[in-house]
Amino acid sequence: MDGVTDPEEASGLPKRFDWERVEAEALLRWSQSPPAAPSGGEPFSMVVPPPNITGRLHMGHALNLTIQDVAARYQRQKGCDVLWIPGVDHAGIAAQNVVEKQLRTEGVDFKSLGREAFVERVWRWKESIGSGILEQIRRLGASLSWDHERFTMDPGFSRAVREVFVRLYEDGALYRAERMIHWCPRCLTALSDVEVTHLDRDGELFTVRYVDAERPEESLSVATTRPETVVADLALAVHPDDARFKGWVGRRVRVPMTDRTIPVVADAAVDPEFGTGVLKITPSHSMVDFEIGQRHALGNLSVIDEQGVMNAMAGPLSGLPRDKARIRAAEVLESAEALVGREPHKNAIGVCYRCQTEVEPRLSLQWFVRMGPLAVRAREAVSSGKIRFFPEGWQKTYYEWIDNIRDWCVSRQIWWGHRIPAWTCQDCHHLAVLREDPSVCPSCGGTNLVRDPDVLDTWFSSALWPFATMGWPDDTPDLRRFYPTSLLVTGFDILFFWVARMIMMGLYLTEQVPFRDVYIHALVRDEFGQKMTKSRGNVVDPLELMERFGTDAFRLSLALLATPGRDIRLSVERVEAARNFVSKLWSAFRYISLVVPPGTVPLADPAACQGIANRWILFELGRLEADYAKAMESYRYDEGALLVYRFTWSLFCDWYLEATKVDFERDPADPLREETARTLLTVGSVLLDLAHPLMPFVTEELSRLFGFANRCTGHAPQKAPLAGRIPSEWGESFERIRAIIGSVRQTRSVMKIPPTQEIPAVLVLSSRDAGDPEALWPFLARLGRLSRSGEPSLGGIRAPFRDGYLVLGLEGLVDFSREVDRLEKEIEKTAGKIAEISGRLGREDFVRKAPPEVVEKDRAQVVTLEEDRKGLEVALQQVRTFLGGQP
């Protein structure tokens, strides 16, 4: 082996990007030395939408976190002091369900355990899964401020929750009352309005006859979808203006299946158009009926218990579950000849958003937050622009909800969560809501206190997330420096659940908006546009994709697809394409590592470059920097990603790297060699910076391997970006080369000349400022596989371009008829364009009314198109001559 080394192995980067190793190393490094806060940097802060403790990383999280991490890294690169708080939500009902189920498999009913032991058990379970989902989030490369991790049930946070509850109560913004609420008969708890989702279901519309109590020969027919509630009817109602039923108001009818009679009342809530125009009123089992019942003092009669089973008051239906009771009710009504109609009917029913069980409207004693006053301020925060939504359109949805706000039921009949700090004195019935647990009744001094058994809605604590994570209600340095937060990134599905409530609570408790900007992203769907659900079985595991294609590729694919306001259809092909890009990037830097001599340093002054290609790529890079900044500042990370993608692949790799090969073939004494090597490093370093927020692993690895003092490696932002320092004409010469090469390649491809075959050629430049042919030739020779013909009048066909043409010596080599076709097509296309534009220019009103610069642009366009056509026509003529000359 001595002295014999494979040059390929000896120098340069490994051929492939080994992301598995690089990611593992980087994650270790990042956990050991988190990014240091730059001194004097502006604060930039975010709080992560806390994932449920029960959760595993899914596509939604991956998208959400990728976007935030792009933001965090971008801001950090700008020199900001970034705080991005991680954390987990205790997920009341969901977590309780998990542990209940666990106990059930052990044959234990959680109720028999008792409250204290059960809650203890949930804590133990929480410890056992550790920070499971946060570990997965780390693997995404998410650069969170891990020393700030919070949990919604930790002591500090719990104190904040309690403080808020008491403060709201003291201010009269929180009250306890008996109201109609949504009840989930499976979770056995109240739900807030937003926790109920509506599903269209095929049901039946039954028409039931109620006979007059005095005159059995007269009756009213009533349409209902829930005949099982007939036994709870307390009235029938008709519209006050409905002439059909004028005489009925005030009379009484018999309730079928019972021996009760009920009044017929008039109420404007009845829609005379629907059904028979008569509505049966069941105050205890319907929201609107409850209200009508209130207006007419009908009282309440409940026939369904908390588990959804018909109770003792339900007469012949007693003991049956709701759905069975409906069938039985129809039978009983039919046999009593009270059922006069039955037809299929579609209606929307409310289900529990967690378990899909049909919810039951239920009258019960619950705690409510008075939303009206909070909503007024929350609306103003958005309409005044203090909070901005991206995309802006979500404002409307927000207002829609805010303007129709209803009080928020915040008590839940479960055990896992923040227990409500309210005590009732059994002696004097005083209700005490307190910051500290009482030992005696504050009112009568008695010791007979009973604590409210309920816990708070999980979203109640989530609403405090932006400031409670920073130590509120204490006045902390974090709050002073980082609150309000700069940006919130979240999905539209929790706009009401979370975003709106944070705004309300933030304004109420801190007198400030909780965040300035809200980036609202869409849902990640499968490649067919279907929502990913367990039941569909189309769930794609992000960790799997990360392992298969690398985390950078996965992140990049999400970023590229994340067009604001549009759902994302993720397919493996897209991730694969991003993986190919990462590969391409890696191999480009491998090339740099092979051609740039050791000890080379980046350009000291890019504006002093001489090389045609160097000037061009610096010009393009300057443009990229400017466009990229614009995209990133407006949260168009998809656009930023696309800009980086296109620059890297289509300009840097396809053209610039090829062009540098020309420079490296030059005489060893030529100063261009060094300039080009230095330009490669300069552009490479900046490019990695721009790509870094999107692809942190590969860019940091490359920056380290090259020893770049760029922002990926934690160095200070560059003082003067390229944008603005590169003259705008720096691109021109190389653009001409690109045009010429393009023309040659077309000809070559059409005429079936192998790419490797050299073609003798003569270059003719028509305009004086077209540049120095001597400078052009080395690039043409290499990139176009041309050899410079010494014969000035070389016979051959023409490859035309804007300000000149190339004569290609192709005699005897090729099928010229193809070239004729191609040129004719080109000419036709060009002529078509000329016709269109000059036609426009010929119209008098266009010239008069259109802006002068548009007219001018068109005129110039016609001139250049004419030049193109002339070039093409001459070329065509030339080929025809050859064809004629051939046998």
Place this chain on the structure above:
RNA sequence: AGGCGGAUAGCUCAGUCGGUAGAGCGCAGCUCUUACACAGCUGUUGUCGCGGGUUCGAUCCCCGCUCCGCCUACCA
């Protein structure tokens, strides 16, 4: 029922402050040219959903319609 969003190349989607429509994937042909075959080169495809209107000019703005998706809402 009301509100919102979408309809652009075979597929997935950009885009145009109104002035000759783009990318990726796919497809076809040619290339193992010493960074990359996870690659290179060349080519291919569009009444920019339908009907009106405004305008010198509309894929883009306005009105109406059709289809698709979502959100809100107990017409029982």
